[in-house]
């Protein structure tokens with residue numbers, strides 16, 4: 600142990616000597632280089648942004664021209680409820696981690712726990728890995744860890760990139776199956792409600808008969824007419840403004856209009872309360 604320490608001290612002294620004779624100090628040389636390069640890059644980005652903004656023909660109706668491309672396809676609509684958010688590609692691996700860890704049991708582990716442990720490991724690395732060996736073949740543990748990390752992130756990125764979103768069209772084709780299974784096929788109002796349910800983004804949070812994704816603690820709604828039993832009007836009021844019922848996670852759906860809300864309400868009240876065998880539905884018609 601003592602010899603290793605001495606060896607390391609000697610190595611450090613030699614290193615300092617080399618730096619003195621052949622190296623340049625970090626300050627000001629390296630810092631000056633970095634500053635100049637960073638400044639150039641920032642100036643380039645600003646210049647490109649200015650050129651893009653002022654050469655795009657905004658307001659002339661010719662949105663598709665400009666030296667560096669058009670300004671935007673359509674202006675962003677902050678009120679949209681059926682937009683399915685997706686991260687940029689370099690976050691796909693985190694995005695997929697979120698799908699593996701389900702709300703609410705393990706989501707803290709996935710979003711805070713694992714990244715924190717990884718960060719602490721990185722911080723601790725200089726203190727753990729004090730060997731002087733730098734040849735990759737002589738560092739089996741570090742190499743295995745690095746390769747495994749790269750493979751894991753690659754696989755997660757791929758999975759995230761190809762993960763299917765609960766697309767409205769995909770859910771819409773399920774409506775006849777739901778109607779048959781739940782027994783509301785004879786109730787056109789409920790069927791219409793199911794179609795709205797499949798299309799307006801409810802299934803980004805709620806699951807229904809195994810379809811959709813479970814997010815933010817939203818319950819499965821396959822039997823909600825039985826378990827919650829708010830009635831057609833009750834469900835319509837709830838969906839219109841869930842915050843009135845202490846649900847501040849679910850967005851308001853007032854904009855759907857009273858007619859669509861009544862259809863949704865009929866669909867929800869019919870879920871779990873109809874008899875698939877006889878195709879009868881106590882909530883048929885609705886108020």
Ligand code: HEC
Nearest residue numbers: 799800801804815816817818823827838846848849850852
């Ligand atoms: C952003 C996520 C989200 C979206 C989108 C969403 N919900 Fe919810 N919803 C929730 C959450 C979370 C709860 C549970 C709230 C609670 O238990 O307090 C909930 C609860 C409900 C309930 C249960 C009410 C009860 O009686 O217990 C119904 C019904 C419901 N949502 C219907 C809908 C419908 C219909 C849509 C689409 C028009 C929709 N939700 C869209 C998150 C969402």
